[in-house]
Amino acid sequence: MSGELDLSVRVGSVTLPTPVLVASGTFGYGSESPELTRAGELGGIVTKTITLEPRRGNEPLRLHETPAGLINSIGLQNVGVDRFREEKLPKLRALGVPIIASVGGRRAEEFVETVQRLEGVDGIVAYEINVSCPNVKEGGIEFCQRPESAAEVITAVRNVTKLPLWTKLSPNVSHIGVVAKACADAGADAFTAVNTFVGLSVDVKTRRSHIPLGTGGVSGPAIRPLALAKVRETVRATPLPVVGCGGIASANDALQFLVVGASAVQVGTASFRVPDIAARIQDGMKDFLRSEGLTSIGDLIGSYLDPSGPARP
Amino acid sequence: MSLPHPRIVSAEILRNDPLTKEIREIVFRLPSDWGPAEPGQFVQVECRPADPFVLRRPFSIARTREGSGELRLHLVFAPVGDGTRALAACRPGEHTSLVGPLGRGFRPIPGRRPILVGGGRGVAPLLSLGDQIRKTHPEGLLLFGVRGPDQLHELEDPAYPIEIATQDGSVGFHGHLLGLLDALLEEGRIRPDSDAIYSCGPNPMLHALSDWAIARGFPAQVSLETLFGCGFGICAGCAVPVKQSEDEVGDEFGHYRFACVDGPVFDAERVDWEGVRE
Numbered sequence: 397m398s399g400e401l402d403l404s405v406r407v408g409s410v411t412l413p414t415p416v417l418v419a420s421g422t423f424g425y426g427s428e429s430p431e432l433t434r435a436g437e438l439g440g441i442v443t444k445t446i447t448l449e450p451r452r453g454n455e456p457l458r459l460h461e462t463p464a465g466l467i468n469s470i471g472l473q474n475v476g477v478d479r480f481r482e483e484k485l486p487k488l489r490a491l492g493v494p495i496i497a498s499v500g501g502r503r504a505e506e507f508v509e510t511v512q513r514l515e516g517v518d519g520i521v522a523y524e525i526n527v528s529c530p531n532v533k534e535g536g537i538e539f540c541q542r543p544e545s546a547a548e549v550i551t552a553v554r555n556v557t558k559l560p561l562w563t564k565l566s567p568n569v570s571h572i573g574v575v576a577k578a579c580a581d582a583g584a585d586a587f588t589a590v591n592t593f594v595g596l597s598v599d600v601k602t603r604r605s606h607i608p609l610g611t612g613g614v615s616g617p618a619i620r621p622l623a624l625a626k627v628r629e630t631v632r633a634t635p636l637p638v639v640g641c642g643g644i645a646s647a648n649d650a651l652q653f654l655v656v657g658a659s660a661v662q663v664g665t666a667s668f669r670v671p672d673i674a675a676r677i678q679d680g681m682k683d684f685l686r687s688e689g690l691t692s693i694g695d696l697i698g699s700y701l702d703p704s705g706p707a708r709p
Numbered sequence: 710m711s712l713p714h715p716r717i718v719s720a721e722i723l724r725n726d727p728l729t730k731e732i733r734e735i736v737f738r739l740p741s742d743w744g745p746a747e748p749g750q751f752v753q754v755e756c757r758p759a760d761p762f763v764l765r766r767p768f769s770i771a772r773t774r775e776g777s778g779e780l781r782l783h784l785v786f787a788p789v790g791d792g793t794r795a796l797a798a799c800r801p802g803e804h805t806s807l808v809g810p811l812g813r814g815f816r817p818i819p820g821r822r823p824i825l826v827g828g829g830r831g832v833a834p835l836l837s838l839g840d841q842i843r844k845t846h847p848e849g850l851l852l853f854g855v856r857g858p859d860q861l862h863e864l865e866d867p868a869y870p871i872e873i874a875t876q877d878g879s880v881g882f883h884g885h886l887l888g889l890l891d892a893l894l895e896e897g898r899i900r901p902d903s904d905a906i907y908s909c910g911p912n913p914m915l916h917a918l919s920d921w922a923i924a925r926g927f928p929a930q931v932s933l934e935t936l937f938g939c940g941f942g943i944c945a946g947c948a949v950p951v952k953q954s955e956d957e958v959g960d961e962f963g964h965y966r967f968a969c970v971d972g973p974v975f976d977a978e979r980v981d982w983e984g985v986r987e
C-alpha cells in the first residue's frame with residue numbers, strides 16, 4: 397500500500413516530500429501547465445536561473461537534437477529577479493511544492509544582490525547557485541573551471557543568507573571533487589551535479605555549427621552514465637549531500653543516482669518529451685520499493701556496493 | 710465541464726496515406742472530450758515511440774471531426790527528416806502519444822472577410838480555421854500555393870472558394886502566392902479595408918507575405934515554424950524575435966517570444982523578421 401511507503405528525503409537541513417525534483421531551465425518558472433506536468437506532486441521545483449537584470453537570451457536556433465540528447469544554447473533568458481519575485485513566484489508558490497531558486501550572475505556581487513532581493517520571500521527553501529552555465533559569455537562555466545572563483549561566489553552569498561546553498565557543478569572539469577571541496581570550504585550546503593556537457597554539432601553542408609554560437613550544452617539520456625560517474629565522484633569528495641542530475645528519464649535511471657549516494661535527483665530534458673515524467677518517476681520508485689520489500693526510499697540512498705567489496709547478501 | 714487541457718493521450722492511428730508524392734495525411738482516434746482545439750493550435754507527436762528520441766515533433770491541427778463517441782484528428786505532413794519519415798512509416802492500428810492541443814491559434818477579426826493563404830503543407834491549419842469560422846464569416850477565399858503537382862492535393866469540403874498558384878504553372882495561377890495576391894488585389898477581389906489575411910507556410914514565404922500585407926494595409930496573422938524543444942513553454946528553445954513597442958520596455962523576455970505558447974500564430978507586424986531563421 398502506497399500510504400506506507402516513505403519517499404521523503406533530506407538534503408541537508410531541507411526535507412523534501414519526494415527525492416524527485418525538476419532541473420533548472422527545463423521546467424520554465426514551474427507554473428506552466430501544471431495539470432499537464434503534475435507539478436504539484438513533485439519533490440521540488442528548481443526555477444529557471446534568475447539573474448539580477450532580465451536577460452534576452454541567445455539568438456535562435458537554440459536547440460539541436462543529437463543521439464538520445466539535445467544541445468542547447470538558451471543563454472539564461474529570464475525575466476530578472478524583480479519580475480520573478482512579483483509575477484512568477486506567487487503562481488509557483490500556489491503549487492505548494494518546495495521551491496529552490498536558481499541564481500546566476502556575471503560576478504559575485506550580482507549573485508549577492510539577486511539573493512538579497514529574494515531573501516524573506518515565502519516558499520523558497522534553498523538557493524541553487526549556478527556557477528556552471530556553458531552558454532553565456534561571462535559568469536558561467538569559468539567559475540567552475542577555477543575552483544577559487546566558484547568558492548568566491550559561495551563565500552559572498554553565504555554572507556547574506558541563512559538559507560541552504562546548493563552549488564550547481566559543471567561536469568566540464570577534470571576533477572569535479574576539487575571544485576566541490578573548494579565550495580564546501582566556502583560554505584556550500586549541498587551540490588547539484590551536473591549541469592550540461594559542452595558539445596558541438598556541425599552541418600557538413602554549411603560547415604557551420606547547428607547552433608549559431610558554436611558550442612552548446614548537451615543534456616538528455618546520452619549524458620546519463622557520464623553524469624552518474626561525476627555524481628559518484630562528488631559524493632566521495634565531501635560529506636555534503638549531492639542532488640544528482642543528468643539524463644534521467646525513468647525510475648530506474650533516478651534510482652541509480654540514489655544508489656550511488658545522491659540524496660535526491662533532478663529531471664531535466666525528459667520533461668520535454670513527457671511533460672509529467674518526473675511524477676511518473678515517483679510512481680515508478682514506489683513500485684520499485686514494493687518489489688524490493690522496502691518501505692523507505694532512504695534505505696536505497698548510498699547503498700552502492702563498491703566494485704572491490706563483497707556482493708549484496 | 711473543466712477538463713485538463715492540454716493533455717497527454719495515447720492515440721490510435723486510423724489512417725496514414727499519401728496525398729501526393731511529398732505530402733501525407735495521418736488521422737488519429739482521440740477521446741471525444743479531447744480539446745476543443747482552436748484553429749492554429751498544434752500537437753506534439755511522438756514520431757518514433759520506441760526510440761530514445763528526446764523530442765516530439767510539432768504539427769498543426771489540420772482538422773478535427775466528431776462522430777460516434779470519438780474525435781478524429783487530421784494532420785497533413787511532409788516527411789522531411791528522421792522524425793517525419795518515421796511517422797510516415799507508422800501503420801493504422803498502431804498507437805502513438807500526442808500532447809495537445811497547444812499554443813495560441815488564429816484570432817479571427819470580426820467583420821473582416823478572411824483570406825486564407827497557405828504555402829505547401831502550411832495549408833493545414835487553414836483548413837481548421839475555415840471549418841471554425843465559416844458560420845461567422847460566410848464569405849472568404851482560400852489561396853493554396855505549391856511548387857507543382859507533387860505538393861498539390863484535394864482539399865476536402867473547403868470553407869471557401871479555392872485559388873491555386875503553382876510555381877511551374879501546371880495548375881491555376883502561374884507563379885508565387887504573392888503574384889496571385891497582386892492579381893486579386895488588382896481585380897478588386899481582395900481589399901485591405903474589408904479583408905484580413907491568415908497565413909501559414911515556410912518562413913521565407915511568411916516574411917514576404919507580411920511585408921506585402923503591411924505595405925498594403927491588410928491586417929495579417931501568420932503561423933510561424935521554429936524548432937521546438939517542449940512545445941509548452943518550459944525550455945525557452947523556440948524563441949521568436951518580436952518588435953517591441955514603446956510601452957513594453959522591460960517586457961517579459963526582452964525581445965523574444967516563445968513560438969509554442971505566445972504563438973505559433975503572431976500578428977505579422979509584430980514579428981522582427983530580420984532575426985527569424987529562414
Ligand SMILES: Cc1cc2nc3c(=O)[nH]c(=O)nc-3n(C[C@H](O)[C@H](O)[C@H](O)COP(=O)(O)OP(=O)(O)OC[C@H]3O[C@@H](n4cnc5c(N)ncnc54)[C@H](O)[C@@H]3O)c2cc1C
Nearest residue numbers: 766767768769785786787789790791792793833934935973
Ligand atoms: C507550430 C508548428 C506546426 C507545424 N506543423 C506542421 C504540419 O502541419 N505539417 C508538417 O509537415 N510539418 C509541420 N511543422 C514542421 C515539422 O514539425 C517539422 O518538419 C518536423 O519537426 C521535422 O522533424 P524531422 O525529424 O522529420 O526532421 P529533422 O531531422 O528534425 O529535420 C530535417 C530538416 O528540416 C529542418 N527542420 C526541422 N524542423 C523544422 C522547422 N520547424 N522549421 C524549419 N526547418 C525545420 C531541419 O533543420 C533539417 O534540416 C510544424 C512546425 C511547427 C513549429
Ligand SMILES: Cc1cc2nc3c(=O)[nH]c(=O)nc-3n(C[C@H](O)[C@H](O)[C@H](O)COP(=O)(O)O)c2cc1C
Nearest residue numbers: 419420421445468590591615616642643644664665
Ligand atoms: C533547455 C535547457 C535549459 C537549461 N537551463 C538551465 C539553467 O537556466 N540553469 C541551470 O542551472 N541549468 C540549466 N540547464 C541544465 C539542466 O538543469 C540540467 O543540469 C541538464 O540539462 C542535465 O540534466 P538532463 O539531462 O536531465 O536535462 C538547462 C538545460 C536545458 C536542456
Ligand code: FES
Nearest residue numbers: 938939940945969
Ligand atoms: S518549445 Fe519549449 S518553450 Fe517553446
